[in-house]
Amino acid sequence: MSLEFTLETRVGAARAGQLITPHGEIETPVFMPVGTGGTVKAVPQEVLEELGVQILLGNTYHLYLRPGVETIRRFGGLHGFMSWPRAILTDSGGFQVFSLNELRKVNEEGVTFRSHLDGSSHFFSPENSMAAQIGIGADIIMAFDECTEYPADRARTQASMELTLRWAERSKKYFDEHTREVPWKSRQPSAVSPQPNQIPRFARNDKFDESSTQSLFGIVQGGMDLDLRKESAERTVEIGFPGYAIGGLSVGEPRERTREVVEETLRYLPADKPRYLMGVGTPEEIVQYANLGVDMMDCVLPTRAARHGLLFTSEGKISIKQARYAQDSGPLDPNCDCRVCRRYSRAYLRHLYASNEVLAQVLNTIHNLSFYLDTMRRVRHSISLGEESRFLSSVWSRPKP
Amino acid sequence: MSLEFTLETRVGAARAGQLITPHGEIETPVFMPVGTGGTVKAVPQEVLEELGVQILLGNTYHLYLRPGVETIRRFGGLHGFMSWPRAILTDSGGFQVFSLNELRKVNEEGVTFRSHLDGSSHFFSPENSMAAQIGIGADIIMAFDECTEYPADRARTQASMELTLRWAERSKKYFDEHTREVPWKSRQPSAVSPQPNQIPRFARNDKFDESSTQSLFGIVQGGMDLDLRKESAERTVEIGFPGYAIGGLSVGEPRERTREVVEETLRYLPADKPRYLMGVGTPEEIVQYANLGVDMMDCVLPTRAARHGLLFTSEGKISIKQARYAQDSGPLDPNCDCRVCRRYSRAYLRHLYASNEVLAQVLNTIHNLSFYLDTMRRVRHSISLGEESRFLSSVWSRPKP
Numbered sequence: 001m002s003l004e005f006t007l008e009t010r011v012g013a014a015r016a017g018q019l020i021t022p023h024g025e026i027e028t029p030v031f032m033p034v035g036t037g038g039t040v041k042a043v044p045q046e047v048l049e050e051l052g053v054q055i056l057l058g059n060t061y062h063l064y065l066r067p068g069v070e071t072i073r074r075f076g077g078l079h080g081f082m083s084w085p086r087a088i089l090t091d092s093g094g095f096q097v098f099s100l101n102e103l104r105k106v107n108e109e110g111v112t113f114r115s116h117l118d119g120s121s122h123f124f125s126p127e128n129s130m131a132a133q134i135g136i137g138a139d140i141i142m143a144f145d146e147c148t149e150y151p152a153d154r155a156r157t158q159a160s161m162e163l164t165l166r167w168a169e170r171s172k173k174y175f176d177e178h179t180r181e182v183p184w185k186s187r188q189p190s191a192v193s194p195q196p197n198q199i200p201r202f203a204r205n206d207k208f209d210e211s212s213t214q215s216l217f218g219i220v221q222g223g224m225d226l227d228l229r230k231e232s233a234e235r236t237v238e239i240g241f242p243g244y245a246i247g248g249l250s251v252g253e254p255r256e257r258t259r260e261v262v263e264e265t266l267r268y269l270p271a272d273k274p275r276y277l278m279g280v281g282t283p284e285e286i287v288q289y290a291n292l293g294v295d296m297m298d299c300v301l302p303t304r305a306a307r308h309g310l311l312f313t314s315e316g317k318i319s320i321k322q323a324r325y326a327q328d329s330g331p332l333d334p335n336c337d338c339r340v341c342r343r344y345s346r347a348y349l350r351h352l353y354a355s356n357e358v359l360a361q362v363l364n365t366i367h368n369l370s371f372y373l374d375t376m377r378r379v380r381h382s383i384s385l386g387e388e389s390r391f392l393s394s395v396w397s398r399p400k401p
Numbered sequence: 402m403s404l405e406f407t408l409e410t411r412v413g414a415a416r417a418g419q420l421i422t423p424h425g426e427i428e429t430p431v432f433m434p435v436g437t438g439g440t441v442k443a444v445p446q447e448v449l450e451e452l453g454v455q456i457l458l459g460n461t462y463h464l465y466l467r468p469g470v471e472t473i474r475r476f477g478g479l480h481g482f483m484s485w486p487r488a489i490l491t492d493s494g495g496f497q498v499f500s501l502n503e504l505r506k507v508n509e510e511g512v513t514f515r516s517h518l519d520g521s522s523h524f525f526s527p528e529n530s531m532a533a534q535i536g537i538g539a540d541i542i543m544a545f546d547e548c549t550e551y552p553a554d555r556a557r558t559q560a561s562m563e564l565t566l567r568w569a570e571r572s573k574k575y576f577d578e579h580t581r582e583v584p585w586k587s588r589q590p591s592a593v594s595p596q597p598n599q600i601p602r603f604a605r606n607d608k609f610d611e612s613s614t615q616s617l618f619g620i621v622q623g624g625m626d627l628d629l630r631k632e633s634a635e636r637t638v639e640i641g642f643p644g645y646a647i648g649g650l651s652v653g654e655p656r657e658r659t660r661e662v663v664e665e666t667l668r669y670l671p672a673d674k675p676r677y678l679m680g681v682g683t684p685e686e687i688v689q690y691a692n693l694g695v696d697m698m699d700c701v702l703p704t705r706a707a708r709h710g711l712l713f714t715s716e717g718k719i720s721i722k723q724a725r726y727a728q729d730s731g732p733l734d735p736n737c738d739c740r741v742c743r744r745y746s747r748a749y750l751r752h753l754y755a756s757n758e759v760l761a762q763v764l765n766t767i768h769n770l771s772f773y774l775d776t777m778r779r780v781r782h783s784i785s786l787g788e789e790s791r792f793l794s795s796v797w798s799r800p801k802p
Contacts, residue, residue, distance in 0.1 A: 038752060042759040046740060067727065067752045075730060075748065083744045326468065329476060339447060343484045347476065351439060351468045358443040358762050 013293035016383035021139035029290040055087035061096030069135035077137025126170035143171035157223035233268035306364035338370035414694040417784035422540035430691040456488035462497035470536035478538025527571035544572035558624035634669035707765035739771035
C-alpha cells in the first residue's frame with residue numbers, strides 16, 4: 001500500500017474524505033499551494049506548517065532545470081531537499097512545457113523544448129518525466145500528458161487525446177518498472193561530510209510498510225468536447241490508476257465551460273478514487289468544484305495575486321496598493337485569524353507594497369494562502385455537517401460588520 | 402523619567418548594563434537591526450521578536466518620505482504603525498541626506514535636498530528633524546548633525562563640527578519645548594472606523610509614569626582629528642544629553658583609524674551614560690567596539706549582505722552563491738540555533754539564491770541577524786563573567802568540527 005483514500009461523508013456530489021500518503025494524511029477536499037521550484041514563493045516551510053498545509057505541489061519542469069533531479073535525489077528527494085516532511089505532488093512537466101509555446105516541438109516520442117532560463121535544449125517523454133518525478137520523489141506523481149490548446153477543433157482535440165492516452169500507458173509502464181527507485185531512504189555515500197546537526201531527510205510514514213512508494217495518477221484530456229472527455233475518462237480508467245486528474249482546463253475558455261466539462265468528466269471517474277482538478281481557481285471556484293465532487297485542487301492564483309497586491313478576504317477582494325488603505329488601521333480581514341491579520345494593519349501592508357518591500361510579498365502570500373486553506377476547511381466542515389447548500393453563504397456572504 | 406541606564410559589570414573598558422526605555426528593556430551592549438522604512442527588509446516583526454531583538458533603528462529620512470510623518474503619528478507612532486511593541490531609535494535624517502551627495506545643499510539653517518524617490522525638494526533643519534522624530538515617536542531620537550565627509554581638512558572639519566554643535570543646541574531646544582507631543586497615547590478622531598480586532602497601538606511601559614516620553618541623544622563629530630573629537634565630545638556633553646553617539650565614522654576611512662577615533666572619543670564621554678557608535682560594523686568589529694566600552698551599535702551590513710548571499714557564520718563568511726555549496730547537506734552554521742540553521746541545508750539556501758527566490762532574502766536575513774544578535778549575547782555573557790579577553794576567541798576562533 002502506498003496510498004489510502006477513504007470517503008467519510010457525502011452531501012450531494014460533494015465528498016469529504018482522507019487521503020493517506022507515505023508523508024502524511026490529507027483531509028479532502030484539499031487545496032494544494034504551488035511550490036514551483038522547491039519553495040512556495042516568499043514563505044518559509046515552518047509557516048506553511050503553521051497554516052496547516054498538508055500537501056504541496058512541485059513543478060517537475062522547474063525542478064528538473066534547477067537544481068536538477070540528481071541533486072534532489074541525493075537529498076532523499078524533494079522532502080529532504082526543501083525540508084518539507086509532509087506530502088508532495090509533482091506535475092509531469094507537460095503543462096509547463098505546453099506553456100512555453102514557441103520553444104517546444106511535440107512528436108510521438110515526446111516534447112523537445114528550450115529552457116526559459118538559458119535557451120538550452122531538452123527532451124521530455126513519458127519515460128523521462130517518470131524518471132524525473134521518481135528522482136524528485138513526490139508522494140503523488142502525474143502521467144505525462146499533452147495539454148490540448150484552446151481553441152482546438154475536434155480532430156485536433158481527438159488526436160491530442162489519443163496521444164495523451166498512449167503516453168499514459170507508457171508512463172504507467174515505466175513507473176511500474178522503476179517504482180522501487182524512490183529516493184526516500186537512499187543515503188548514498190557522497191562527498192558531503194556529515195555535520196553535527198545534519199538536516200533530516202524525512203523517511204516515509206510508519207503507517208505504511210517498507211514497500212510503500214509513490215503513486216501515479218492518470219490525467220483526463222479531451223479539450224472542451226464532452227464526448228471526448230467521456231472517452232478520455234473511460235479509457236484512462238481502463239488503464240488503471242489510484243487517482244485521476246482533470247487536465248487541459250483553465251487554458252482560456254469561459255468559466256461556465258470549465259464547470260460544464262468538469263461536471264461531465266466527473267461522471268466517468270470512479271467514486272472511490274481521489275479526483276484532482278488541475279490549475280483552479282478563485283476562492284468561489286474552489287468551493288464550487290468541491291461542491292461538484294472534486295477532492296484536490298491547486299492554483300498559483302493565491303500566491304501570484306499576493307505578489308501583485310491582490311488579496312482575498314471574507315469581505316471580497318482588496319487591491320492593497322490603493323490610496324484608500326493608506327490610513328486604514330483595521331486588519332486586512334477582520335474574520336481571519338492568520339498571523340498577518342492578527343498583527344498588521346491595512347495601512348502598514350499598503351505602505352510595504354507601495355515601498356516595494358520584500359515583506360509585502362511575504363505577508364500578502366501568507367494571508368492569501370491562509371484564506372484559501374481556511375475556505376477549504378470551511379467547505380470540509382460544511383460537508384461533514386451535511387450542509388452542502390451553505391458552502392457559498394458561509395464563506396462569501398458574511399454580513400459586513 | 403523616560404530612560405534609565407544601569408551599568409551592571411565592567412571588565413576593562415567594556416561594560417554590560419541595562420537601558421530601560423518606555424517600550425522595554427535593552428541589555429547592553431546591544432546591536433540594533435536597521436528597519437529602514439518601517440521594516441527590517443524581508444523579516445516579519447514576530448520573527449524579530451523570536452530572534453530577541455530588543456531595539457530597532459528606523460530611518461527618519463525614509464519614513465518622512467514614505468509613508469510620511471502624519472500617517473505614522475495617527476497610528477500612535479512607528480510602534481503602532483509597524484506593530485512593534487519594543488524599543489525603537491530613529492536617526493535624525495542627517496546621515497541619509499549626507500549620502501544623497503549631488504542632491505543636497507547645506508547652510509546654517511539646515512539642508513535642502515531632493516527625494517531619491519521622485520526628485521521633489523525638501524528641507525531638514527534641527528527643528529523639523531525633531532518635529533519628524535517626535536511624530537514618528539521612537540523611544541530614542543537623535544540630534545540633527547552634519548556628517549563630515551572624508552577626507553576633509555582641519556578647517557573644514559572644524560567648521561562642520563561647529564555647525565553640528567549649533568544644531569545640537571537647536572535640536573535640544575526644540576525637543577524640550579515639544580517633548581509632550583509624543584504620539585504614543587494619542588487617539589485622534591479620524592476617518593478610520595474602528596474594526597473588530599483593531600491593531601493595538603502599544604502604549605508606554607508601565608515602568609515609567611504617564612509623563613515618560615522620548616529621549617534625545619547628542620552626536621559627537623570632528624572627523625578624523627582627535628583634538629576636534631575631544632572638543633566636540635566635551636562641548637556636546639556640556640549641552641547635556643541622556644546619551645551620546647559617535648557619528649561621522651565608517652565614511653571611507655581605514656578601519657584602524659575608526660578604532661583610534663572611537664577610543665579617543667570615548668575618553669571624553671561620561672561613563673554613566675549610554676554610548677552609541679553609529680553605523681558599524683562587521684561581527685569582529687562590533688565585538689571590538691563593545692570591548693572598548695561602546696553600548697549601542699547599528700549597521701545595515703548583516704541585512705544588506707544577506708540579500709547579496711553573504712552569510713556570517715561561526716566558521717567564517719560564506720558566499721552562498723558558490724557552486725561548492727550545491728550538494729552541501731550541512732546546515733549553514735552548525736553552531737547556530739536559528740530557525741534557518743535548524744531546518745535548511747546549505748544546498749537548499751544556495752538553490753534559493755541561485756534561483757533568485759524571495760525566500761533566499763528572508764532566510765539569509767534571519768540567519769545573519771541571528772548571528773549578530775548571538776555574537777552580542779556572547780559578548781554580554783563574557784563581560785558578566787569578567788572575561789574580557791575571551792570575546793574574540795569565544796566567537797571567532799572556535800575549533801572546526
